[in-house]
Amino acid sequence: MARNIVISGASSGLGRALAIEYAVSGATLGLLGRNEERLEETAQRVREKGAVVCAAALDVRDRDAMRSFLLEFDAAAPIDCVIASAGMTMVTPVPGGVEDLTKAEKLFDVNLNGVMNTIAPIAPLMRRRRAGQIVLFGSIAAFAPPPDSPSYAASKAALVAFALATRTLYHGDGVSVSVVCPGFVDTPMAGSFASWKPLMMSAEDAARRIRRGLDRRKAIIAFPLPLYLAARLQQWLPDPLRTAAMLRFRAVNQAAIR
Numbered sequence: 001m002a003r004n005i006v007i008s009g010a011s012s013g014l015g016r017a018l019a020i021e022y023a024v025s026g027a028t029l030g031l032l033g034r035n036e037e038r039l040e041e042t043a044q045r046v047r048e049k050g051a052v053v054c055a056a057a058l059d060v061r062d063r064d065a066m067r068s069f070l071l072e073f074d075a076a077a078p079i080d081c082v083i084a085s086a087g088m089t090m091v092t093p094v095p096g097g098v099e100d101l102t103k104a105e106k107l108f109d110v111n112l113n114g115v116m117n118t119i120a121p122i123a124p125l126m127r128r129r130r131a132g133q134i135v136l137f138g139s140i141a142a143f144a145p146p147p148d149s150p151s152y153a154a155s156k157a158a159l160v161a162f163a164l165a166t167r168t169l170y171h172g173d174g175v176s177v178s179v180v181c182p183g184f185v186d187t188p189m190a191g192s193f194a195s196w197k198p199l200m201m202s203a204e205d206a207a208r209r210i211r212r213g214l215d216r217r218k219a220i221i222a223f224p225l226p227l228y229l230a231a232r233l234q235q236w237l238p239d240p241l242r243t244a245a246m247l248r249f250r251a252v253n254q255a256a257i258r
């Protein structure tokens with residue numbers, strides 16, 4: 001069982017739920033996020049469960065700071081598992097509108113470069129030790145891209161491809177790569193936009209499912225199953241049917257509603 005675990009995005013949502021899920025006596029958790037107050041709330045709950053915490057408020061886009069933290073942590077507690085949960089979403093500012101390019105650029109920076117900065121320093125060490133787990137966060141949106149979040153869906157599809165490629169690349173090295181593809185999970189991210197959110201589940205329920213998938217070293221940990229199957233099946237529909245199905249997932253930015 002993984003004992004030394006680093007989790008980005010630990011100040012909120014799924015990252016926080018995973019930190020609490022993995023907190024046991026004997027474990028050392030490296031918790032990363034930007035908001036110090038919320039990160040400390042997570043750290044406190046993890047400590048209460050008996051784990052040792054090393055928390056740092058860092059932006060995942062800061063490559064040098066991420067590298068320093070990860071290498072220092074690994075020197076003290078060789079990392080068994082790195083979970084790159086930090087990410088951001090965006091929906092078009094008005095329904096049917098076009099995404100703001102500056103925001104889209106930031107999203108790709110956080111969701112792609114931020115993830116690379118989280119795993120790149122550790123992957124070679126894990127391969128040398130011939131042990132370790134690398135966990136990326138895709139989304140069911142990678143397979144069924146919602147119309148109002150093209151950049152988000154594209155970033156998540158890229159992460160699915162990256163995860164599967166590196167999983168194969170590291171095959172035989174003792175290092176497994178998994179990509180988590182949730183449907184709708186009740187977190188601040190999901191609360192930031194209004195849309196149809198079928199089968200939405202709690203972050204705690206999602207964290208338990210992710211842990212079960214990681215215990216089995218699954219390549220793709222996608223849930224809930226009916227939504228995942230529907231997302232894969234719609235890829236094979238004739239385009240008019242696919243379009244009609246995906247138009248049910250129109251989304252509105254909550255800020256635009258207020």
Ligand SMILES: NC(=O)c1ccc[n+]([C@@H]2O[C@H](COP(=O)([O-])OP(=O)(O)OC[C@H]3O[C@@H](n4cnc5c(N)ncnc54)[C@H](OP(=O)(O)O)[C@@H]3O)[C@@H](O)[C@H]2O)c1
Pocket residue numbers: 008009010011012013014015032033034035036038058059060061084085086087088089110114137138139140181182183184185186187188189190
């Ligand atoms: N919730 C869902 O329905 C859902 C569905 C599919 C996939 N996902 C994926 O699951 C992952 C976790 O999402 P969530 O729902 O838990 O979202 P969340 O509650 O909004 O949490 C996002 C986390 O990412 C961190 N983060 C964002 N930008 C960052 C940056 N530049 N540097 C460092 N940390 C940064 C945030 O830190 P601060 O708050 O401290 O800034 C926060 O801890 C994401 O990759 C998301 O795409 C979520």
